Amino acid sequence: MLAPGDTIGILGGGQLGRMIALAAARLGLKSFILCPDKDSPAFQVSAGHICAAYDDFAALEAFARQVDVVTYEFENVPLATAEFLAARRPLAPGAKALATTQDRLAEKSFVRALGIETAPFAPVDDLASLEAAVAAIGLPAVLKTRRFGYDGKGQVIVRPGEDLTAAWHALGRQPAILEGFVRFEAEVSIVAARRADDAFAAYDVTRNVHREHILHTSTVPAGVSPETERAARSIACAISGALEYVGVFAVELFLVGRGAAERVLVNEIAPRVHNSGHWTQDGAATCQFEQHVRAIAGWPLGDPARLGPAQMTNLIGEDVHAWHKILAEPGARLHLYGKDEARAGRKMGHVNRLRDGEGC
Amino acid sequence: MLAPGDTIGILGGGQLGRMIALAAARLGLKSFILCPDKDSPAFQVSAGHICAAYDDFAALEAFARQVDVVTYEFENVPLATAEFLAARRPLAPGAKALATTQDRLAEKSFVRALGIETAPFAPVDDLASLEAAVAAIGLPAVLKTRRFGYDGKGQVIVRPGEDLTAAWHALGRQPAILEGFVRFEAEVSIVAARRADDAFAAYDVTRNVHREHILHTSTVPAGVSPETERAARSIACAISGALEYVGVFAVELFLVGRGAAERVLVNEIAPRVHNSGHWTQDGAATCQFEQHVRAIAGWPLGDPARLGPAQMTNLIGEDVHAWHKILAEPGARLHLYGKDEARAGRKMGHVNRLRDGEGC
Known part of the structure; x- marks a missing residue:
């Protein structure tokens, strides 16, 4: 179990690593980042970093010596890297989650073997x-x-x-x-956390809208039936248990059928904090980044309760130029990632809007 | 006006500077710290720092070159330092606020000259x-x-x-x-923000309890009359206007008299974010640290509305050893400062408790 003052090592210095580091800081933990990109947003908010490739084993050795636990912000961590680090420090989530989710065939076969429907x-x-x-x-x-x-x-x-x-x-x-091809009614996801001792906490199902294959909005409540909500939780619980998962993860789901025929199919598993969970920063009692830190630190999971209706909108590329207008908007909570260049398709930030009084 | 990607320079690397830096990061701003203490908590969450004395003018020159605006976390910034930096970069709050609040006689004379009661x-x-x-x-x-x-x-x-x-x-x-000697019913405070264009936003009055001269708890609502609440806002507005203040500040007040005779006297002005405003991190629509960043960046002030009843408790010295218990407590939000040694009297962190359902 980590103690305040300990250091979380994060592979990847993008916005997810950055937001993990910010959540860790609030809880008195330091962050140390390894990322090949010298302009990594997470470097700006961490106690230290190494700018190196993920297969630079000398750098990984130095990284391991600086940290008390290793986590990552992206699922494509090379397995050799994961194994090298896991031999030196606790790695959470573990190599099993990476191996399974890095390969769509392995992932879908794994899900189906649990008796869970996929396309x-x-x-x-x-x-x-x-x-x-x-x-x-x-x-x-x-x-x-x-x-x-x-x-x-x-x-x-x-x-x-x-x-x-x-x-x-x-x-x-x-x-x-x-x-x-799945003729879905909607794309939804469930973000949840599991600890090594099997403790499990799920956020409410989120309805996701994509634009040009990039997440555009995530909305809670998702407008699914209570049965679907429960089914999604069971799926997340079964998947994380079978992976012996430690940390926050997302399961992307297809919502198919209507009324009594409504059900969900698993599309894919993301072994990390997830864009569709960003609404939790302002819309849940404990945000997904803090929850991830708690899980990998071996600390009690926080309350995932939703505080009210909420919608997250990604700021992609030039969308970010609306930052000043968003700052003046009542109920809007702006999150920017510290990236210099607003290139097309680049996730620059997001805004959470709490929809008080619209009922849930 | 600052833009995302710009850098806030902070004099002082303690918990207040650290929490300003964390709030700035969420809004896409970098922080750069100057502090003589090599173990400064704010260093852990900032893009860069200089470890130097506040009267090291070569260091101040280098610091100024790294930043787009300068602010501070403590009121005892030497005036020569403030003036040196103000000649190079916008300084917010300005030197007038420092000069007035660094001297109890100047401060009380200033308050009295505004027609506001003091001891x-x-x-x-x-x-x-x-x-x-x-x-x-x-x-x-x-x-x-x-x-x-x-x-x-x-x-x-x-x-x-x-x-x-x-x-x-x-x-x-x-x-x-x-x-x-003021025979007060309670110590209360008001935390508020002012922008250069006179925009003003105040948080609800907070009731403060001290132990051994150190703040122990801050509670909202403070249990004062609506007239007292309005009087405190007027006082904060008048003081910040007269100081041409930019940023967040606190006015510590004595609550005297009861019933119709209830009124407030000014005890002191803190030209900075304030311990009695920490409840706003979890209990207000916009926290005092974000509000300070917005004000000094020239951005629109955020909504200071209180979300519900809240209480902040400081974790002083060995109090911090209860961190694990607090993490498991429903509704408790833990904030730790990243300080190594839990010395007696040292502010190690705080916990915000949201008291839903107790009415306000």
Whole structure:
């Protein structure tokens, strides 16, 4: 168990690492960041940092010596890096969560093995197995790389009548899966935390709207049935238990069907704090960043209760230029990430709006 | 006006500077600290720092070059330092606030000149003027140094029949004032913010309980009449206007009389964020640290509305060892300052408790 004054090592210096560091600071913990980007936003709010590649083992050795626990802000931490660090310091979440979630095929097979529904999927390793997958699943379907996809990168939609060879080449002829197209009513997610001793705390289900494959808004309450809310919690609890997970994570879900037929399918698991949980900073008794710190420190989990209706809106690229207007808006809480350049598609900040009086 | 990405320079690296830096980070601003203490808590959460004395002008020059505005966390910034920095960068609050509040005689004379009531006081420069002051004010009374007093340091109570020479020597024979003993019902304070354009926003009056001259708890609502609440706001508004104040400040008040006779007297002005405003971190729509950042950045002031009943309790010295218990307490929000050693009398952290359902 950590004590105040101890140091959390964070792999990755983006906004998620930055917000973990800020939450840790409030609880009297120091943060130490390792990130290859010299302009990392998290460097600005941490006690120290090393600017190095994730596979620079001398740097990892020095990093390990500075910290009491290691966590990360992104799921693509190389497994060799995770194992190197886990041999030196407690790593939370552990290597099992990384190994499972870094590979879409492993992830979906793992979820299905728990008896939890996913979109139909089949492995694709070459053109022949793509043809077999299409025969089994039908079209339209989505061809996705098994590894390193995010924000819509590494995927191609395959429509009826389209040339499979073209799709296979478009994806770069790499290990992939074909996923059946899910006609969902909404994309929702559940953010939750688990401790090593199996303590578990979930936030309310969040309804997510994407624009150009990037999260645009997250809204609570999500407008799902109490049964769906309970099902999402059970799914998150089962997944985190099976992964022996320690920390905060998100499960992205498809909401399908209506009324009595409403249910959720697992889309993917994010073994980290998650953009769809940012509303908790201003809309929950304990925010996801503090919750992550509590979990990896071995401290009691905080109360995840929602304080009222809330909506998070990402500020992508030039959206951030509205910062001054947002500052003047009653009930709006601005969060900026300290990034210099407002490039297109870049997450620059977000705003949480608390919708008091609109009922929940 | 500052823009996101700009840097706030903070003189002083204690918990107040640290919490200003954390609030600034959420708004996309960097912080740069100057403090002589190499273990400064604020260093852990800032983009950079200089460890130097406040009268090291070469260091101040380097500090000024790193920052876009200068603020401070303590009122005893040397005036020469304030003037040196103000010639190079905007200084907020300005030198006038420092000059007035660093000297108890100047401060009380300033308040009285605004037509605002204080305890009776008279200047004391030697034994003869002490005798004259006692004759005018009566005993018991409090003999206080004019400069550098805090947390009960630099003051001596003089009771009827006591030897005035002993009191004068006990205080170190330095410029002082004698203040009439105020039989107060309670100590209360008002924390407020003013911008350069005269925009003003006050938090609710807070009731403060001290132990051994150190703040123990701050509670809102303070249990004062609406008239007293309004009077405190008027006092804060008048004082900050006359000082051409920019930033957050506190006015410590004595609550005297009961019922229709209830009124407040000014005890002292703190030209900075204030311990009695820490409840705003979890109990107000905008916390005092964010409000200070907004004011000195030239940004719109945030909503100071109280969210519900709240109580702040300081964790002094070994109190901090209850951290783990506090983490497990529903509704308690722990704030620790990252200080290594829990020395007696040292402010190590605080806890905000939101008292939902107890009515306000």
